[in-house]
Amino acid sequence: xxxxxxxxxxxxxxxxxxxxxxxxxxxxxxxxxxxxxxxxxxxxxxxxxxxxxxxxxxxxxxxxxxxxxxxxxxxxxxxxxxxxxxxxxxxxxxxxxxxxxxxxxxxxxxxxxxxxxxxxxxxxxxxxxxxxxxxxxxxxxxxxxxxxxxxxxxxxxxxxxxxxxxxxxxxxxxxxxxxxxxxxxxxxxxxxxxxxxxxxxxxxxxxxxxxxxxxxxxxxxxxxxxxxxxxxxxxx
Amino acid sequence: xxxxxxxxxxxxxxxxxxxxxxxxxxxxxxxxxxxxxxxxxxxxxxxxxxxxxxxxxxxxxxxxxxxxxxxxxxxxxxxxxxxxxxxxxxxxxxxxxxxxxxxxxxxxxxxxxxxxxxxxxxxxxxxxxxxxxxxxxxxxxxxxxxxxxxxxxxxxxxxxxxxxxxxxxxxxxxxxxxxxxxxxxxxxxxxxxxxxxxxxxxxxxxxxxxxxxxxxxxxxxxxxxxxxxxxxxxxxxxxxxxxxxxxxxxxxxxxxxxxxxxxxxxxxxxxxxxxxxxxxxxxxxxxxxxxxxxxxxxxxxxxxxxxxxxxxxxxxxxxxxxxxxxxxxxxxxxxxxxxxxxxxxxxxxxxxxxxxxxxxxxxxxxxxxxxxxxxxxxxxxxxxxxxxxxxxxxxxxxxxxxxxxxxxxxxxxxxxxxxxxxxxxxxxxxxxxxxxxxxxxxxxxxxxxxxxxxxxxxxxxxxxxxxxxxxxxxxxxxxxxxxxxxxxxxxxxxxxxxxxxxxxxxxxxxxxxxxxxxxxxxxxxxxxxxxxxxxxxxxxxxxxx
Numbered sequence: 173x174x175x176x177x178x179x180x181x182x183x184x185x186x187x188x189x190x191x192x193x194x195x196x197x198x199x200x201x202x203x204x205x206x207x208x209x210x211x212x213x214x215x216x217x218x219x220x221x222x223x224x225x226x227x228x229x230x231x232x233x234x235x236x237x238x239x240x241x242x243x244x245x246x247x248x249x250x251x252x253x254x255x256x257x258x259x260x261x262x263x264x265x266x267x268x269x270x271x272x273x274x275x276x277x278x279x280x281x282x283x284x285x286x287x288x289x290x291x292x293x294x295x296x297x298x299x300x301x302x303x304x305x306x307x308x309x310x311x312x313x314x315x316x317x318x319x320x321x322x323x324x325x326x327x328x329x330x331x332x333x334x335x336x337x338x339x340x341x342x343x344x345x346x347x348x349x350x351x352x353x354x355x356x357x358x359x360x361x362x363x364x365x366x367x368x369x370x371x372x373x374x375x376x377x378x379x380x381x382x383x384x385x386x387x388x389x390x391x392x393x394x395x396x397x398x399x400x401x402x403x404x405x406x407x408x
Numbered sequence: 409x410x411x412x413x414x415x416x417x418x419x420x421x422x423x424x425x426x427x428x429x430x431x432x433x434x435x436x437x438x439x440x441x442x443x444x445x446x447x448x449x450x451x452x453x454x455x456x457x458x459x460x461x462x463x464x465x466x467x468x469x470x471x472x473x474x475x476x477x478x479x480x481x482x483x484x485x486x487x488x489x490x491x492x493x494x495x496x497x498x499x500x501x502x503x504x505x506x507x508x509x510x511x512x513x514x515x516x517x518x519x520x521x522x523x524x525x526x527x528x529x530x531x532x533x534x535x536x537x538x539x540x541x542x543x544x545x546x547x548x549x550x551x552x553x554x555x556x557x558x559x560x561x562x563x564x565x566x567x568x569x570x571x572x573x574x575x576x577x578x579x580x581x582x583x584x585x586x587x588x589x590x591x592x593x594x595x596x597x598x599x600x601x602x603x604x605x606x607x608x609x610x611x612x613x614x615x616x617x618x619x620x621x622x623x624x625x626x627x628x629x630x631x632x633x634x635x636x637x638x639x640x641x642x643x644x645x646x647x648x649x650x651x652x653x654x655x656x657x658x659x660x661x662x663x664x665x666x667x668x669x670x671x672x673x674x675x676x677x678x679x680x681x682x683x684x685x686x687x688x689x690x691x692x693x694x695x696x697x698x699x700x701x702x703x704x705x706x707x708x709x710x711x712x713x714x715x716x717x718x719x720x721x722x723x724x725x726x727x728x729x730x731x732x733x734x735x736x737x738x739x740x741x742x743x744x745x746x747x748x749x750x751x752x753x754x755x756x757x758x759x760x761x762x763x764x765x766x767x768x769x770x771x772x773x774x775x776x777x778x779x780x781x782x783x784x785x786x787x788x789x790x791x792x793x794x795x796x797x798x799x800x801x802x803x804x805x806x807x808x809x810x811x812x813x814x815x816x817x818x819x820x821x822x823x824x825x826x827x828x829x830x831x832x833x834x835x836x837x838x839x840x841x842x843x844x845x846x847x848x849x850x851x852x853x854x855x856x857x858x859x860x861x862x863x864x865x866x867x868x869x870x871x872x873x874x875x876x877x878x879x880x881x882x883x884x885x886x887x888x889x890x891x892x893x894x895x896x897x898x899x900x901x902x903x904x905x906x907x908x909x910x911x912x913x914x915x916x917x918x919x920x921x922x923x924x925x926x927x928x929x930x931x932x933x934x935x936x937x938x939x940x941x942x943x944x945x946x947x948x949x950x951x952x953x
Contacts, residue, residue, distance in 0.1 A: 216715070216716075216870070217715075217716040217871070218870045218871045218872070218913065219871070219872055220871055220872055220873055220911045220912070220913070230910055230911060232716055232913075235716045236716075254907055254910075254911050257903075257904070258872050258873065258907070258911070261872055261873070261876035261877055261880065262872060262876060264880065265875075265876040294900065295880045295904075296880065296883055298879065319872075320869060320870075320875070322870075338711070339711065339869065341869065342694065342865070342866070342867065342868060342869055343864055343865060343866070343867035343868070343869050343875055343878070343879070344867070344869065344875055344876060344879045345869075346868075346869030346875070
């Protein structure tokens, strides 16, 4: 297997051929924040948190392949500021109230905000009217918490193969929908597998009836599932 | 069909010409101001006077001076052509009389020697308003598909790519990527299915260049695509037209069927092994679908959202196959380049920007319409001479080029030549060719807010900086315009513009801050004068509009 060598934040690291900057950095123990990225799903480069600087250009590390001799910076002042701004934009866009959220303590948005030092939001809160879909027996959807990372859309399409989820609308009025914008509980395609709930980074998709402390999103399991299918390694 | 048959068809069309021809503009703008009724009335008047053997009515595309429509041109043997403006159905008898040699009284005659026409250099528009877009014979008489024949039987793929490369043609969709390089990249991809796509999703507010070309001379676009397909080794093509252009769609559809029937598209073109099938795809009204990767998603039947590049379409486009994607005007340049040669083309324009550019000139100018000028012409010539300057009682303040992705250039910089790099240096872009002139009554904060609202509404919602950033930018601009924004607002505005410009996924978001940044650069005082003063004496009265 061919290997390339690149510089990451001043240190030489190696990457497997075809590996993304994000994965090469992870292997080298460098953490790059992400929200839309999830192991096992097609990367979409949508949240822009994983932007890194390559020769002064900003590129999404989740979809950019590491190349020989590349000079990558993952945490310049500019990048750190952009990441904070992106998180603030997300907090201002919907109604994220951690104290009353089922995902409080188990939320990637909350974790990143703490990690990147977002202690206030400089933008106007948009306070959009958002619905909660509680029509499904086992799961719920709260648009107030959705960040449109489309992990649910991709996991349902690419791993479960049902393609129950999609996105409707445009711009900030975009909403994740089930089937042709029917209530989730009336979906004819949903297999109730729960992978979307596991994949969700925030409290937008949740198990009904669990208390806050019990509502766990198990994102690792998806990766295990993909490895199991693709490489025949079960019971990881 | 072979070349002889093609020439025979063209000859018989030419032989059928009558001493007097009346050309009625039936492009969207004139149709909108009643050209359909004018056409019927003139046809009736010709029949009533028994002039059918001497006068022919031709239904043509855009005659360019759109603000004076409906336009009718009378070409009589032995006399100068006469272009009549603001023609009304009631004036049909006068036109018919004019066609028989009498003086046309009571109709406004346009001076064809005026700067509006004299300073233009039609290449893309050479047949616009001349040929009948719904009759292929008319296009053949004007030389359509001759370049395709030449390319097919004499130049060959490498020769064609060399010609296009040497011509210096750059993409007319706005970004200005060298066309020959793009073609060469697709041609070099391994053999297999390849596609040619024509981006006809023109969506900039105030832009109608591509629409006019498709409505007026559809075979030119088809011929350009066929030549491109031959050059890169593709046998399928798509024209992605926005659904808001029903007339362009109808005329392209007719043109495709006519060309197929004559063996100029489809299989075994000009009795050679070259096959090229073209299909239309109708956009459902999303500005973002003009972005090439979103456009291809839409053609594939998926949600029109951009994806990160690389991979570029030349490598992995439609259904993962190498795809050549060019704009309408780019393709429309090709037949002329192949016909006249690359040296002829590269002698027009400037060092870095060869050829001509079509602009849709609109806004606060006397003459608005479709304009094709050599690159390098100063903005002032376009606005003041071709456009005739500001209307009575007003003065020109700025010109907006490039639509929501472009910027506003103040009148003090109108000596700037129209070329890719010069416009970019001013924080604007060539864009696809929308050019909106503004006068002293236009409020630059309001203009910036208008374009930001457009981008906010048209953002696809995929990436965060564009989706959530444009909304915040719009709100900031709205507060500034209303005079309720605090003193530090411009700093926040600029910081967010910086994020949206540099962190967005596709061109829509990356360019969305341009109207704000360019108005901030040249008209900063209009922003500053509205901020609430730091000593807290409350909001100032908003500047009256």
